[in-house]
Structures are given as structure tokens and as C-alpha cells.
Amino acid sequence: MAGNTFGNLFKLMTFGESHGVAIGGVLEGCPAGIQLDLKAIQKELDRRKPGQSSIVTQRKEPDTVEFFSGIFEGKTTGTPIGFAIRNTNQKSKDYSHIKDSYRPSHADYVYDRKYGFRDYRGGGRSSARETASRVVAGAIAKQFLEDIEINAFVSQVGEIKIDKNYQEMDFSLIESNPVRCPDPDTAKKMEAYIKDIRKEGDTIGGVITGVIQNVPIGLGEPVFDKLHAELGKAMLSINAVKGFEYGSGFQGVKMKGSVHNDPFNTDGSTKTNYSGGIQGGISNSMDIYFNIAFKPVATVIQGYETIDKEGNKVQAKGKGRHDPCVVPRAVPIVEAMAALVLADFVLLNRTIKK
């Protein structure tokens, strides 16, 4: 409630504004006795951090996580894992261009109206910087999940999209290019396009596809907390996301039941998988796959007209170093959120039977 907690048993609570002292969180419910690979956690953070390639924002933030508790002799103790990531550039900036006016399609206006005032240094709590805390917790969730494989990749940027199924992809190529698209030819086109967009001082949207494999049967809690409903919420809670579909998705509406139904093999697996690995809100052990739509980043380095607090028209201009396209850096966030959802359901599933 009140929006800063995610999960029930494997539960994350986060804090932090983009230009405050630190962001971070508390992760509760991670079972005791898991040998944590702290380098793997930092590596996930590095996948999300600014400045990692030529097509993302050139801001420099080391994003080093410090753990406060819940880990002893390298293992989780079952007690909450507190952690923080210091904001290294919170002091020197000039925010006068933001303080007194509202950037279009940002959260500036609604925060001011909801809370009465806002932390106007950057996006404050509405900044995507907040998602670094999710990446930390998600990286721990991944280590708890062990055999479940979670992969996400960029499948579309603007009009440029991969025209193959995820089954034809080699996931080991995801990290082979700055776009995080496992199809090398498409990746090149995307990269060139994003550079063009940046030169224009503009931004562009994109799609991330997620694939979860080796999922045990039985994850998901109908009727409200269906597996895909929680996955959907998790993804929609990521900054800039406008849509979520899984399995046949929006294409499925055009199909007939006789075609869409997935016939069983004798081992309980299915011949097709329009269901996307989830039936009745519960995993059936087939691959879970889904698409997430990201809008273009709202910060454009172009002049625009907007309003100030008193409703007067003002001329403004995006400042600083922003992402021309959010999807490459959002890939680890998608994986982290998927891991958090699954970890919670894995724990819940232990309580189902006598």
C-alpha cells in the first residue's frame, strides 16, 4: 500500500529520489542459506547504469550498492537485506529550469498537485533512477530462483523490429551490442537509428520482450493474483511502460478457439503455446513470453512551450544528458521485476498443499 512495496513474501520496499542522498531498499523474505554472489548483483546494476555505451545517457554514476544487513559469511540469514546506492551528483546541479515549470509528460505537475509540493531536483521519486533498487533486489531473486531462466531483450525500436520468434534468438547475443537486441542485423539498424534520434535532440519508444524458461508448474494465485496479472503489474510499474501482453497477446483476439487452444502432449506439455506458459493464471511449465511497450522518453533536448506553477506560459528546453531511447537500459529492470514476481510465487507455492 501507498506504493513503495512490491511482493508479499519475497517483499521489497524501496526509497529514494534521483538527487537525494541515496536510493535503496529493504528486501524481506529472501530465504536463509543462499550463498550470494555479490559481484553478480553489481553486474546487473552495471547493465542499468548510465554512461555504459554511446547510445545511452552520458551521465556518470557509479551506482555502487552497499549492503547493510541480512548477509553473514556470504549467505542470506533470513533477516531483511537493507541496501543503499549513494547519489553521487546530488549537489551541484542547477534545477531552476525545472523548479518553476512543468515538463510536459513528466510527473512534475501531478506530484505538485498530489503532494502539495515536490522535490524538484531532477525527477525526484518519479525518476527512473529508482529502478536501480529494483535491479539489486531482482538480482538476489535470480540467485534464489536458480534454475528458472529469465531473459529480456529489445525486440523493437520505433518501427524497427525483429521479425522472428524468440525461439530463433540466441540469448547469449543479447549483451553483444549496446541495444541489447539478440538479432545482430536488427541491432545494428536500431543502434544507427537511436544515434540519429539523439542527433535530432529527440527520443523514440521501443518494445522489450521477456522470456521465462524452466518454470515449475503451479506458480500464480488466482483469482486476482494470476501470474500474468502480477507480471503485468510489475512491468507496467516500470517508468515509461504503456502496455503489456503475454502469449498470443493482442494478436490472439483475431484467432478462433479451435486454433488458439494448445493441444496437450501426453506428458502434459502442449504442442503450441498461445497460452504463453500460463493457463487460468497458473504456470504450466511451458515458456512464459511477453512484450512490453515503452513510450519515447519525455525529456527532449529541444525547445518547447510549457506552463509554470501559476499557469503562465513559459519557454523551456531539455537540459543535461538523457537517454534517446529507454529500452536498452530497461532490459535488466524487466528481468529484475520478473524475478521478483516469480520469487514471490515460488514461496507462496510452498504453502498450497497439506
Next chain:
Amino acid sequence: MAGNTFGNLFKLMTFGESHGVAIGGVLEGCPAGIQLDLKAIQKELDRRKPGQSSIVTQRKEPDTVEFFSGIFEGKTTGTPIGFAIRNTNQKSKDYSHIKDSYRPSHADYVYDRKYGFRDYRGGGRSSARETASRVVAGAIAKQFLEDIEINAFVSQVGEIKIDKNYQEMDFSLIESNPVRCPDPDTAKKMEAYIKDIRKEGDTIGGVITGVIQNVPIGLGEPVFDKLHAELGKAMLSINAVKGFEYGSGFQGVKMKGSVHNDPFNTDGSTKTNYSGGIQGGISNSMDIYFNIAFKPVATVIQGYETIDKEGNKVQAKGKGRHDPCVVPRAVPIVEAMAALVLADFVLLNRTIKK
């Protein structure tokens, strides 16, 4: 947790299988002192009930709700509202065709695997019959919300879709045809198409569009419980839903930020509304609009091959009276879920400021 509760302050917990004694729920947190129009609640149930028109299932269920508590002298008392809807046809049926085999793309298989056994009478808990409880609670939420207007309608069936914006629709026409499509010409085509599908013994998917108007500024609780994330979860929790998008949705990925950004008017409203009434996860008072993808109903009245509990191949055939297309009857469910989400956020918003 464990899936049968929705909402935090305006909180619904439901129970019931399709062929048990009754379905129902408990609604907690509805503020005291609301004069309830009980007929309006029953009317919403009637919009969802089977047998209401020639294009839906011809099963006869009266779906009469009985209230147990929480209402006194016609007004809510602030205490929980308990209610139930008796299942009138739970006894006589023959379920032998379901008991020993798994229907493809139903929840039969995963329920058996998750819980160790299942209530095999119809869909049990996984039946869409469960959504009647949501409609009751949603109808109460609507009465609490008063001025907020929530409308949903069928915008696509198979390949047939309305090719106009929602702004061009007259919502008063939604109930003028059995499809619940406010565009009369499209509605006719849809109706004819659904009848053809039924004759084939097949089913077809569709899209419902939802529109929420007169929304106060400030609803939604970032970072995890963003307004659209909760709306998305709510919709994805409805049976047969495969996707959710709001505002520019999946089309927005192709747009540039300079176009997608919604410029402010001096009163804080925006000239365009690609944001779909939500910025940073918080309502900005513009219209909220969204699309929901429904797959074709899994029960087809055609012979098919499937497996039994021991993994043997068996021949089966859909029995009984099922919907050829789920979207017409899902319209009131969508509205109910939207109302529940909004009611919760309206209450939460009372706690935000000093």
C-alpha cells in the same frame, strides 16, 4: 496474498466455485453513509449474467445477490458488506467428460498439479462465474465514486473493429445492442460474425476499450502501485485477458518524444493526451483510456483430442452452452474492476497530505 483479495482500503475478498453452493464476497472499507441503490447493483449483475441475448451462452442463472451485512436503513455502515449469489444449477450436471480429462487451454491441468486435486464440476474456481462477485463490489464502488464516469465497450471482435476514436462514440449506445459496441454499423457486423462463429461450434477473441472520465488529479501510488499498473493488473486478472495497453499503448513505441509529449494548456490540462490521463503513474484529470485483449473462449463445441490424468490420449467434445465470444458479457466486469481500482486510490489519496 494468495489471490482472493483485491484492493487495500476499498478491499474485496471473494469466494466460490462455479458449481458449489454459492459464490460471493466481503467488501471492506466502503465508507459509511452511502445511500446504496440496490437495484443498480442487480442491474450490473444482469448485464453480466448468462442467457441475456442470442449471442451469449443460453444457460439460465438468475444471479440474484443477497446482502448479509454492512447496510442499514439503506446506507452503508462502514462495516464489511457480505454477500452471496446462489448457484442454482449445481446439482444435476454430468461432469464425467471433464472429471477424468483435461480440456486444452483451460485451468484443469494446472489446478490438479498445483493443489493435488480439483473441484471438477465445471471450471470450479477458475470459471468466469467468479467475476459476478466482482461486479457486485464494483457496482458499489461506482456508487461511492459518484462523479467519476466509467464506460467500457466492445471495440473489436476477431478482425472487425471500430475505426474511430472513443471521443467519437456515444456511450449511451453501448447497451443498445447485444455486443455492447457503441458504433451501430460495426455492432451489426460483430453480431452477425459471432453468430457465424457459434454455428461453427467455435469461438473468437475481442477487445474491450475502457474510458474513465472526470477523474480527480492525484490518483495512483508510485512507484509500484501506479494507477495504470493497478488498472492493468485488475484487467489482466479477468478471465481470458491476454493484454493491456493505455494511452498511446503499443502504438506509442513508434512515436518520437517531440510528438508524444502532451503540451500543457494554461489550466494544467493537455492539448493532446497520449499519456492516457496518467503521468508518472498518477492521474492528471484528462481522460483515462485503455484497451484489453481477450483470447477466444477455450470451450469449443467441436471434437478434439486431449489427455487424461494418467497422460493417456482421449477424445473429447465441448458440452453445454458456452459463449462464442466473451467480450459482450465482460464489459460490466471491466467497468467493475476499474471502479474498484479507483475507489481504492480515492481513499488512499485522503491520506497523502498533512
Next chain:
Amino acid sequence: MAGNTFGNLFKLMTFGESHGVAIGGVLEGCPAGIQLDLKAIQKELDRRKPGQSSIVTQRKEPDTVEFFSGIFEGKTTGTPIGFAIRNTNQKSKDYSHIKDSYRPSHADYVYDRKYGFRDYRGGGRSSARETASRVVAGAIAKQFLEDIEINAFVSQVGEIKIDKNYQEMDFSLIESNPVRCPDPDTAKKMEAYIKDIRKEGDTIGGVITGVIQNVPIGLGEPVFDKLHAELGKAMLSINAVKGFEYGSGFQGVKMKGSVHNDPFNTDGSTKTNYSGGIQGGISNSMDIYFNIAFKPVATVIQGYETIDKEGNKVQAKGKGRHDPCVVPRAVPIVEAMAALVLADFVLLNRTIKK
């Protein structure tokens, strides 16, 4: 939240006013596959119901529970168990003596002030009748818990108390007398005293002692949800309860640590048990024992002066058939609440380790 839900995984939500249509609840999270003894559930209800003996209220309410869902072929299905108990005497009564005035030390006044008005038929939601729903859920919890033994008994009425330890009691004697005191001599004195109190038109308080045996090690979730903290909350939530102590309790404040500390035996059990079976908020497998203080029932059949809604002084008089002492009928409620607390922690404990 908002007070009508108890438990996290083994979760009960209740509804109902004393003189509405019905009271009842929904129990979620009871694991699938438990063969339910429905007669045992009704038997617990009968222990709580009015009119069962000469020292309790002579109201006649059959308190028959009807189950709506979650049970199939005699076993729990893992889906929510909905149930209701009809109020059989909700219509004919005359409440004019309550409607317009506030009974001292009842909840009349605070309900009116909190909610703006109240269901003035009897105690409404504040009536102890509500606890029948807890007894139903607790009886199911007991069946889930199997080997854990939960016993409660009356250890004090007014000044009359058992002057032995619980270890000297034969719990099979609890039901041998209407007071539910396992010490026959003391029971007789209590019974006689309660009859005297009734003749005076007065009421008297008492103490219930609870004992939980065969508890597995490890139940309880520090730092806030310690086993005794949840037990305490559970007991304090029962009508008329004014205090809770466990282990050495209020006597322990006078002890020195060198005496109070419980030395270990080599098998991990302890030689003494001042800890009351709980250390650091976690069960250690020793007996859990606790005392609960109940105030005298507020409804006295004597004339008294009070105020009406406008603050005018009015003369009033208790009507009807009320309990002169609440503790005999509260024994099954205490056991039910203990069972609900334990069931929740047993499920949570399944999620603790890798």
C-alpha cells in the same frame, strides 16, 4: 487493514452484525487436501452459542454454519472457504432503548462518532456475536494443525481462582462443567458465584488461561510479528479483553535474570519455562501458556443513568438475556484465535529456508 481481516497466509475476513441477515466470513489459504470434519466445526460453535447452560445468556440461537465453497468431496480444495451463520432473531426485537441512548462502556457512542451513525440493533458489528465466525475458522485451523494441542480454560472468576499450575490440570475436565474450569472444586464455587451475580442483575470479570502444546520449533516472525505479539493481538481483539500475559508475565517483572533464565537440557528443551515456550518471539517447542483478562460484561440488568444523542441525561435499563460472566463462552473463541495465529505461522515457516 480496516480491521476485518486476520492473518496473512491463513487469512480470515469476517462480516456481519448481531441482528443483520447473517454473520460469516471467508477463509483463504487453508492448504488443499485436508479432510474436514464438519461436525467438529459445528461442535465448536455449539461451545460458544447462547443458551447452552444455566450460567450463560438464555437467548436461543442455533448458530448453524453453512459452507458455500472451498470444500469438495469432503476435502479442502485450496480455494477460499466462504461460510455464513444466519441470524434467526433479527426481526422482531424492540431496540428503542438503545437507538436513542448510549449504553455505558459499550461501543454505541464511539461507533456513532466514528462512522456518523450506527446499526443500533443490539451491538451491531461490536457484538460478541461476531466471534462465531472466528470459531468456524479456528476450528478449521485446528484440523490443519493436527498434532498441535490447544486448550483454554477458565482459571479465574472475580476473586475466585485456581491456585494450581496448568500442569496439574486434567484438560479433559474442562467440558465437565458449565464454567469450563478443569478444577472441579473451583468450578463449583465459580458456578455458584456466577449465579449470585446474575441474581443481582450484575456481571463479573474473569481470566482464561491458554496452553499450547506440541508446538514445533521456529514459529513466529520477528521483529514485529513475534509469536507472542500476534497471540496477544489475537486475544486482545476478543470482546471484553483487557490484558494479556504469557510465560512469567507480570510476575516476571519481580524476578532476577539468574532465576528467570531457563537452563537448557542437552536436547534443547529447558529445565524451567518462564519463557512460556517463546524466546525472541519464536517458539522453542516448550509449552506456550498465557493468561487473558476479561472485564465484566457491560450490559447490567439494573437501572442506570446515561445520555442520548443530544447529550441529554436519560434513565435506562439493560434488557434481554445477557451473560453474567463472559469467560465460559469465550473459551472456544480463545482456542480459535490461537489456532488461527499458529496456522498462519506454520505456513509462513515453510518459506524460511532455502
Next chain:
Amino acid sequence: MAGNTFGNLFKLMTFGESHGVAIGGVLEGCPAGIQLDLKAIQKELDRRKPGQSSIVTQRKEPDTVEFFSGIFEGKTTGTPIGFAIRNTNQKSKDYSHIKDSYRPSHADYVYDRKYGFRDYRGGGRSSARETASRVVAGAIAKQFLEDIEINAFVSQVGEIKIDKNYQEMDFSLIESNPVRCPDPDTAKKMEAYIKDIRKEGDTIGGVITGVIQNVPIGLGEPVFDKLHAELGKAMLSINAVKGFEYGSGFQGVKMKGSVHNDPFNTDGSTKTNYSGGIQGGISNSMDIYFNIAFKPVATVIQGYETIDKEGNKVQAKGKGRHDPCVVPRAVPIVEAMAALVLADFVLLNRTIKK
């Protein structure tokens, strides 16, 4: 759930072990726009910290809180307040006496059994050091509550107790002596007694009395989350607490209803207050008062026999600098927990009426 979160709307999640890197927490739901007095928060921490007087542990820990987020230009922003207190002495200690054996009446044994292993440096998560995080959050809650006055004081140490009512106390004297007893004569006796106990290498229990004044009518959420039930849980969750009573408490069991009932004055206040300011689980604006029993601290500086992990008998001896009596330092913790309970109910109460 899983024990590290307290409250629903005004919600605190804590982390940290006694000898890890840091302890701290995240406070969510504190309304926006509250001008925070950070010195007042540190002052509350100083009331709890070790080494503050001659009758408490002589360990030196500065307990300086660092805030990470949720505060901007001195005011709460409505976003979560993250904070941490570094553990300054986590490195040098020798824990060999604890590592391999279990201290009687500590949580060592149950933690090992529950989680499979434990952080054996001091009490780990079970150390009362954890309560410093509660004091930070409670100090913020106090500032939110403004006019509600919360006072706690030591009313009993061993057999020495104040024999006056709280109404006869001058709360401004609480801080006038190291025991935090507002009755100067009794305070002196307590202080002398505690010094004697320390010389013996022993410990002693005590009672803290809490008084809450200027409480608005209507706080508390029946039927489970009654005001006194949440207060009770809050207090029982504090280390070493064995009992809780409010209003007439355990003395009330001996009273008759005709005496115990609190007659109304015409303004709705009551002539007596055996109810302890709470009726039916809801505050009635009269003073709330309660007693909390604390057992003697388990760490005694005397030799004792105990067992090691393999169940072998070993000789051990308490080391280090521990409190001979916990109650003086527990006073600010009691106040903090009371403030957290009230803040949550104040927010919830905003959602009750139409």
C-alpha cells in the same frame, strides 16, 4: 508479513543486525508537508542509546541517524523516508563464547533452528539494538500527531513500584532521573536497587506505564485491529516484554459490571475511565493508559551451564557491558511504538466516512 513491517498506511519496514554494517528502515505513508525537527528525532535516539547514565550499559554507540530520502527543504515529501544508523563497533569483538553455545533465554537457539544458522555476532537481528529504528520512525510519527500527547515512564522495578495513579504524576519529571520514573522518591529507590543488581552481576524486570492524552474520538478498526489490540501487539513486539494490560487490566477481572461501567457525562466524556480510553476497540477521547511487563534481561554476568550446537554441556559466562534493567532505556521505545500505532489509525480514520 514475515515480521519486519509495522503499520498499514503509516508503515515502517526495518532492517539490521546488532553487529552488521548498519540498522535502519524505510518509513512510508508519512503525509507530505510536515516540517520535521531533525534534532528532536536525534534526541529520542539519545534517550534510547547505551552509555547515557550509570544504570545502563556502558557500551558507547553514538547512534547517529542519517536520512537518505523523503525530506526536502526540511519537509516530508510524501515519498518514503529511508534512514540508517551505522554500527560503529561491529568489527573488533570476540564472539567465540556465543558462536558455539546457546545463551539461556536468548534467541540464539531458536534462530539457529528456524533459519538453519545465525549471525552470531551479539544478538544479531534479535538484539534490542533493532529498536533504534523504531525510535526514529516513532519520533517522526510524534511530529505528525502534533497535539496527541504520548508519555511513558517506569512505574515498577522488581518489587519497587509507584503506588499512585498516573494522574498524580508530573510527566515533566520523567527525564529528571536516570530511571525515568516521575516519582522522585521511588526513582531513588529504583536507582539504588538497580545498582545493587548490577553489582551482583544480575538483572531485574520492571513495568513501564504508558499514557496517551488528547486522543481524537474514533481511532481503532474493529473487529481485529482494535486500538488496544494493535497497541498490545506493538508493545509485545518490544524485546523482553511479557505482558500488556490497559484500562482496568488484570484488576478489572475482579470488578462487577455495575462498578466497572463508566457513566457518561453529558459531553460524552465519562466520569470514571476503567475503559482506559477505548470502548469496543475505538478511542473515546478519554486518556488511554496501559502497563507493560518487562522480564529481567537474559544476559547475566555470572557463570552458568548451557549447551553447544551439538547438545554438549558447556560452562559459559556473560561478557561485555549489558543493562542490569531494561526499562529505563525502553521508555522511548514504548512511546515510539505508541506513536506508530496512533499515526496509522489517524490516517485510516480519514477514509471512514463518505
